[in-house]
Amino acid sequence: MKDTLAIALSKGKLLEPALELFKRVGLAPKDVSPDSRRLIFEHAASGTTLMIVRPSDVPTYVEYGVVDAGIVGADVLLEQAADVYEPLDLGFGACRLAVAALQSERGSAKTSPLRKPQALTAPNGRHATRLRVATKYPNMTERYFTQQGIPIEIIKLYGSVELAPLVGLADRIVDLVSSGKTLRAHNLAVTDVIMESTARLIVNRASLKLKHKQVHGLIESLRAGLQGGRA
Numbered sequence: 600m601k602d603t604l605a606i607a608l609s610k611g612k613l614l615e616p617a618l619e620l621f622k623r624v625g626l627a628p629k630d631v632s633p634d635s636r637r638l639i640f641e642h643a644a645s646g647t648t649l650m651i652v653r654p655s656d657v658p659t660y661v662e663y664g665v666v667d668a669g670i671v672g673a674d675v676l677l678e679q680a681a682d683v684y685e686p687l688d689l690g691f692g693a694c695r696l697a698v699a700a701l702q703s704e705r706g707s708a709k710t711s712p713l714r715k716p717q718a719l720t721a722p723n724g725r726h727a728t729r730l731r732v733a734t735k736y737p738n739m740t741e742r743y744f745t746q747q748g749i750p751i752e753i754i755k756l757y758g759s760v761e762l763a764p765l766v767g768l769a770d771r772i773v774d775l776v777s778s779g780k781t782l783r784a785h786n787l788a789v790t791d792v793i794m795e796s797t798a799r800l801i802v803n804r805a806s807l808k809l810k811h812k813q814v815h816g817l818i819e820s821l822r823a824g825l826q827g828g829r830a
Contacts, residue, residue, distance in 0.1 A: 733763035
């Protein structure tokens with residue numbers, strides 16, 4: 600409906616802080632929980648409908664107008680290059696999209712940046728002139744290594760990326776890193792940081808025009824909620 604806003608929230612680590620923010624500014628039911636199995640929550644008092652979807656689907660839902668707005672990590676947004684309006688950095692969910700290697704491969708993380716492989720010896724003993732990089736982010740990975748002038752072969756994985764160097768599938772991985780505990784548990788360490796990522800509010804471009812008042816109200820409410828939360 601014209602007077603309501605549909606908003607997609609990302610499942611996973613961004614969901615709880617997003618719901619807390621929406622509750623704080625009166626845009627979500629007080630009893631809504633990240634543990635609920637429901638995927639759609641209507642909040643008649645504010646005229647909002649919240650939909651819980653996979654993070655990788657949020658930009659698609661917003662770009663195609665299934666929802667008017669969404670909350671998603673900058674990493675997903677840049678990987679997909681969706682045609683959406685991005686008015687607000689929400690600040691939570693901070694992490695890094697980083698290159699990582701086995702401890703024995705990287706030397707010192709501060710003193711051993713990426714280098715062009717010439718006679719690279721991979722973990723499985725093979726020799727190659729291009730790095731094998733395992734990642735869930737093939738587009739950003741390719742752009743980054745191309746800018747560095749380093750030839751690579753991308754291996755697309757959907758989970759447990761940190762296993763790839765351990766079994767000789769890849770020489771490097773590109774993945775999100777928060778505390779670094781998972782990397783250390785698998786004898787991996789960050790060698791390069793591609794980008795810093797936080798949660799972003801994104802808006803459908805048609806909704807920005809057709810529901811300007813409601814969208815502007817959403818942006819200002821969330822901005823005020825963030826400032827109040829930091830006070």
